[in-house]
Amino acid sequence: xxxxxxxxxxxxxxxxxxxxxxxxxxxxxxxxxxxxxxxxxxxxxxxxxxxxxxxxxxxxxxxxxxxxxxxxxxxxxxxxxxxxxxxxxxxxxxxxxxxxxxxxxxxxxxxxxxxxxxxxxxxxxxxxxxxxxxxxxxxxxxxxxxxxxxxxxxxxxxxxxxxxxxxxxxxxxxxxxxxxxxxxxxxxxxxxxxxxxxxxxxxxxxxx
Ligand SMILES: Cc1cc2nc3c(=O)[nH]c(=O)nc-3n(C[C@H](O)[C@H](O)[C@H](O)COP(=O)(O)OP(=O)(O)OC[C@H]3O[C@@H](n4cnc5c(N)ncnc54)[C@H](O)[C@@H]3O)c2cc1C
Numbered sequence: 203x204x205x206x207x208x209x210x211x212x213x214x215x216x217x218x219x220x221x222x223x224x225x226x227x228x229x230x231x232x233x234x235x236x237x238x239x240x241x242x243x244x245x246x247x248x249x250x251x252x253x254x255x256x257x258x259x260x261x262x263x264x265x266x267x268x269x270x271x272x273x274x275x276x277x278x279x280x281x282x283x284x285x286x287x288x289x290x291x292x293x294x295x296x297x298x299x300x301x302x303x304x305x306x307x308x309x310x311x312x313x314x315x316x317x318x319x320x321x322x323x324x325x326x327x328x329x330x331x332x333x334x335x336x337x338x339x340x341x342x343x344x345x346x347x348x349x350x351x352x353x354x355x356x357x358x359x360x361x362x363x364x365x366x367x368x369x370x371x372x373x374x375x376x377x378x379x380x381x382x383x384x385x386x387x388x389x390x391x392x393x394x395x396x397x398x399x400x401x402x403x404x405x406x407x408x409x410x
Contacts, residue, residue, distance in 0.1 A: 207289060207296055208232045209279050210304035211239050211262040218302050223269035230271060231296055233289070234262055235278035240327065246367065248330040250374040251338065251382075255327045279305075317362075324367055337375065345389050357395045364401025365409060372399045 206222060208215045211234035219232050238259040247253040266272045277291030282301070289296050309323035322329040337359070344356035359375050361368045379395035399406065 204228050204299045205297065206230045206300045206302065207298035208302040208304055209289070210234055210306060211236075211274070212242070212304060212306050214306070215302070215304035216262070216265060218304060219266055219269070219272050223266070223272055225271065228271060229273075230269075231273050231275060231298075232262065232266065233275045233277050233279060233291065233296065235276070237262060237274075237276045239265060242325065245324050245327075245330045246370045246374050248327065249324060249333040249337070249371065250378050251334050252374070252378075255331065259327060321362065324371070337378075341383060341387060341390065344394075345387050350394075353390065354394050354396070357390065358398070359396070360398045360400060362400045364399050364403070364406030366407065368399055368401070369406055372397050 204227060206228060208218050208230060211219075211232055215232060215234070216239060219230055222228050222230050239262050241258040241260075244253060244258045248255055248258060263274045266274055275291075275294070275296075277293050279289050279291050281290040283289070287298050287301075289298065289301065306325075309325055311317050322332050324330060324333065340356045340359075344353045347353045347356060357379070361372050361375075375395070375397050379392045379397075383390055383392045383395065401408070
């Protein structure tokens with residue numbers, strides 16, 4: 203019996219696990235720091251309050267429950283010992299014959315890590331709900347502000363990075379201000395909303 207350990211239950215890890223699902227002579231252990239698979243492409247909809255977190259998160263256990271040779275463990279992998287074929291989480295050690303790393307990617311602030319406290323990235327539910335909180339509370343402040351110039355300040359949003367996430371987010375804030383704002387907030391003129399998308403490359407969506 204060969205033991206395969208997969209770290210990460212994102213698209214890559216899940217597909218790798220399914221590939222070996224119910225295969226003879228193979229046991230798979232999928233380990234993820236969280237117990238749900240996150241559908242990242244719709245995170246911006248959570249950030250803009252169009253979807254709730256539960257709509258883009260599904261338990262990894264249920265996704266893989268019909269594969270008898272796959273077990274799912276929650277744990278954050280801290281260490282990999284290549285010589286001994288052991289990985290260590292905060293709770294446990296696992297041995298393996300083959301290891302698949304599917305840990306995903308992290309956002310980059312291009313050397314400006316200190317920006318993170320002012321502008322969270324958009325890779326996790328926590329970050330999406332934090333963006334949602336900040337945007338909605340800015341709308342609320344604009345609603346009670348009588349000074350039009352100050353109102354404008356609360357309704358100005360700057361997004362740094364004109365890749366797919368930045369462009370999607372800019373579009374979603376635009377839609378939100380035109381539809382939600384116009385309907386639910388009585389004191390705000392949606393036309394005051396400004397969305398500034400900053401991109402250092404020659405155009406937006408450079409990577410596509
Ligand atoms: C806002 C946004 C919009 C996007 N839109 C699109 C789109 O429209 N089309 C498209 O094709 N792609 C899109 N993408 C990209 C796509 O979502 C990613 O390429 C994809 O999710 C990457 O999958 P992955 O399995 O490599 O990593 P992830 O989905 O990031 O999964 C990695 C997993 O590993 C786990 N993990 C990480 N480190 C550890 C550790 N040390 N121990 C245990 N577990 C760990 C994490 O908890 C996570 O569950 C978008 C991404 C974002 C953020």
